[in-house]
Amino acid sequence: MGGATGTIGTVKAETPAEHYVRLNDFRMEHIMLGGAESLAGGAASTGLPRWRQQVQYAIGHTLNDFYSLQPAVRRETPIQFLLERRWPLRSSAFPSLMHYWDVKTAVGDELMRLAPVNHTHEIPVMLYEQWHTPVPELAVELAMIFQLAWNSQRSGRCLNIQKFMVSGNEDVITGFLHMANVFCHKAYGQPADTIEIYSLLDSRRHIFDGAAVPLAESLDYVRLLSVFLEQDRTADRNVSVEEGRNEKNEAALGGFGLM
Numbered sequence: 001m002g003g004a005t006g007t008i009g010t011v012k013a014e015t016p017a018e019h020y021v022r023l024n025d026f027r028m029e030h031i032m033l034g035g036a037e038s039l040a041g042g043a044a045s046t047g048l049p050r051w052r053q054q055v056q057y058a059i060g061h062t063l064n065d066f067y068s069l070q071p072a073v074r075r076e077t078p079i080q081f082l083l084e085r086r087w088p089l090r091s092s093a094f095p096s097l098m099h100y101w102d103v104k105t106a107v108g109d110e111l112m113r114l115a116p117v118n119h120t121h122e123i124p125v126m127l128y129e130q131w132h133t134p135v136p137e138l139a140v141e142l143a144m145i146f147q148l149a150w151n152s153q154r155s156g157r158c159l160n161i162q163k164f165m166v167s168g169n170e171d172v173i174t175g176f177l178h179m180a181n182v183f184c185h186k187a188y189g190q191p192a193d194t195i196e197i198y199s200l201l202d203s204r205r206h207i208f209d210g211a212a213v214p215l216a217e218s219l220d221y222v223r224l225l226s227v228f229l230e231q232d233r234t235a236d237r238n239v240s241v242e243e244g245r246n247e248k249n250e251a252a253l254g255g256f257g258l259m
Contacts, residue, residue: 020134020141023226025179031229032171050093055103055166058086059200062111063147063164064128071121079115080108103201107166110200118162124148125159133187138219140226144183152193157210158184161195168199173206178221181213191215 033048062083069077091100126149134141148162161180165172177195184192192210199206 020139021226021230022132023140023142023179023222023229025144025176027229028175028179028225029172032175033169051088051095051099051103052166054088054093055107058083058088059107059111059164059166060128060147061086066115067124067127067148071123075116075120079111083108083111106203107200110198110203114198119150119160122150125151131183131187133183135182135186135219135222138223138226140222142179142183142186142222144179154193156190157193158188158190159210160193163195163197165197165199167201168197168204168206173197174221175225177208177213178218179225181210181215181218182222184210185215185218 030048033052062079062085065082065086066074066077066079087104091097094100094103126146128145128147130143130145132141132143146161147164150160150162152158152160161184163176176197180192180195184190195208195210197206198204
């Protein structure tokens with residue numbers, strides 16, 4: 001199995017990618033979720049409800065804590081104890097106290113169901129790491145954060161990839177599937193073995209055969225996604241410039257409206 005072309009803080013790409021636009025999977029996810037979620041729960045600047053961000057943070061760090069342990073230690077460590085350490089102590093970001101406890105119970109129950117039987121004797125080859133690889137035909141550098149990835153035992157396949165979400169979103173699932181497919185082909189020269197996406201609040205698992213999705217189809221999807229994200233970045237820059245002009249005008253008028 002070939003090595004990926006880069007990790008956090010280290011670029012090992014054989015093809016210079018400095019002139020490529022970086023396409024981040026978390027940017028795609030924030031935009032997809034920000035457009036789909038109700039902001040009634042209190043949205044941060046990303047457009048995501050703050051409680052959802054806090055829960056995703058807790059899930060991510062709990063998984064990192066758990067799978068950083070050796071397999072023998074994992075088997076003796078209840079994951080709910082690790083989740084308790086990472087769970088938000090206050091419920092103010094949640095719509096209600098009842099919602100806070102319902103989400104905590106559901107996420108905890110699902111992690112307790114999944115963790116004890118998930119690759120119990122293996123050590124992950126990727127654990128909350130960002131990897132990136134150039135995609136020359138799209139002139140982008142694809143950057144992805146893999147929560148969990150395991151070596152494949154199947155010939156001609158590279159990884160078993162696992163992603164854990166607070167709740168399922170079809171646009172995010174589709175986007176991640178195609179981005180992961182492109183990444184595996186470009187970084188390893190092989191398709192993934194499986195791509196598994198877990199949505200914890202609704203107890204669902206989406207599992208895909210890595211070779212079942214044609215690379216050409218995924219390249220087309222990522223091409224459209226890169227155009228969409230670039231348009232979004234341009235809109236953000238335009239808003240920032242306009243806000244700067246407004247502030248300058250207010251300052252020229254004696255500071256009315258400035259804090």
